[in-house]
Amino acid sequence: MSPIHLALVGVGKIARDQHLPSIEKSPDFKLVAAASHHGTVNGIDNFTSIEEMLAAVPAIDAVSLCMPPQYRYRAAHAALSAGKHVFLEKPPGATLSEVEDLHALAAARGLSLFASWHSRYAPAVEAAKGFLASTTIRSMRVIWKEEVRQWHPNQEWIWQAGGLGVFDPGINALSIVTHILPRPIFITKATLQFPENRDAPIAADITFTDAEGLDLSAEFDWRQTGKQSWDIIAETDSGRMVLSGGGARLSIDGVLKHAEPEQEYPMLYKRFAEIIRAGRSDVDIAPLRHVADAFMLGRRKFVDAFHD
Structure with a gap:
């Protein structure tokens, strides 16, 4: 084929760290061009705008969009209008409405749109989903704390309106939680x-529930020093489940049940190729909807200024 x-x-950083290595190893894709205001990719044609490209x-069949979410809609609309399939880095957009508009445009033109959630492809996520489906969940705690200076050095866009702030990593946790739980959840308090000095939050505490009254809370914080925390802990009738390392390891009552090397972005590109060849889209906006709900319901608390 x-x-x-x-x-x-x-x-930028995510393209160089994840996308380019994954594309290079993928048998499904051949990188033929790139567009960026600041960066270039060796060995292919480079442009300063998507329109120029x-x-x-x-000959371009598909476009992978890795710019900040505030600028993604225009680029995605241009690509779909030109008849190209589109891969959206997470979060898929700055608002729910623009993602829904892109989904409708892709459907109208018979193209594939992929709202990617890389953390759902972490090695132990499917095993966690299977375990939770086999038991009764009593409560769940999400602890997602990291050092923003380590993971987003000098990236001003994340602090601007639409950049999501701490929800940029927090939405990864939400993408896992919405995938592994058997029922939809909703926010009750945040x-x-x-x-x-910033337009986006540095921390968030959120309470969720579901139709059966699930006790679920999440702590997101961008001020963590030392060991980083990306853990989802569930108390169940079959034991205490700990999904740690951002979905890399699954333990039940302290016994490691699943751990494999990380292959998130190679799996994303495999999925993108699958939906293109099947003539379908994959656009789940549940994680982004929860972020929007947190901003809608959340009480705002102002804390000390943050400086890189």
């Missing part, structure tokens, strides 16, 4: 901590 001709838009390289 011939490889899908792919273009990459936004050659689409006009100059008609407190968002905003640095006095």
